[in-house]
Amino acid sequence: MRLAKALVLLALCPMTGMAREIGEVDTAFKWLGPNHKIVVEAFDDPKVEGVTCYLSRAKTGGIKGGLGLAEDRAEASIACRQVGPIRMSEALEDGEVVFKERTSLVFKTMQVVRFFDEPRNTLIYLVYSDRVIEGGPQNAVTAIPVLPWGASR
Template sequence: MQKKWCINLCALAAVVGLSACSDKEVGDVSLGLFTTKDIKIDALQDPDIPGVTCHISSIEANLDLSDPSDSAIACRQTGPITAAMLSNIDTSDSDDVIFKKSKSIFFKNMKVRRIFDAKSQTLIYLTYSTKETSGSYKHSLSTVPLWGTQAYSAQPASD
């Protein structure tokens, strides 16, 4: 009975471990020999604007119930951005959540939101934690200007 229990537990651990692997992961940096924390770097292509790729780094603590809230984001134009792509996105101030990743078994998530600044014709990508840490929410920001793309309009939207 104990052997069967051990085998089932090992199988469950393997499934959980493999499910944590991301096909979007492009890098993994160990923070040292005496820690179980690693910096994971994921590549995220905007689902509505495939000409934008964001790289997000965050800390994963393999043996903890909750990962640290710190993250960083850098987004760049990696392909064409057209007016047709922009017509498919939410251009209101409420923005779109384009990525969400669980950072804890207790409702903490890391989210990436896309906001379109029509006046400066810039896509803004904001990553943040949904749980307050030390009195503030951890967040990071990156922008992709539309200048030089097919989506750029010489007459920006008025207020």
């Protein structure tokens, strides 16, 4: 019984990422509730100053989507860019989660993890969706070579 109550509380508490919505486009009209759409969000890497990542992902509309009960699709796209001098505030851990957002009521999340390819001096960001029961194979990757700011201009 306590487990059931804990799951309900977890479902009611939104898992918020640090993303800021940049824009959205409607993809399907719904008579009741919001339309299905694709949203574009931006977030800064919390441990790497000078890096911003942009995510595009589907958001389910309709009545369930409007109430936060719908399960969003597992597809997402990511593009990370150097937006200033890159400074790492502490040692980076490969596979560290830098962004996470719930995409269903309880069991599914979309997350971005970071890797550092030291021989090539490149940061790699991978976005994927996972489920408690089974992982989602849909994924996307982006890479940023760590260069002195202004060197590529």
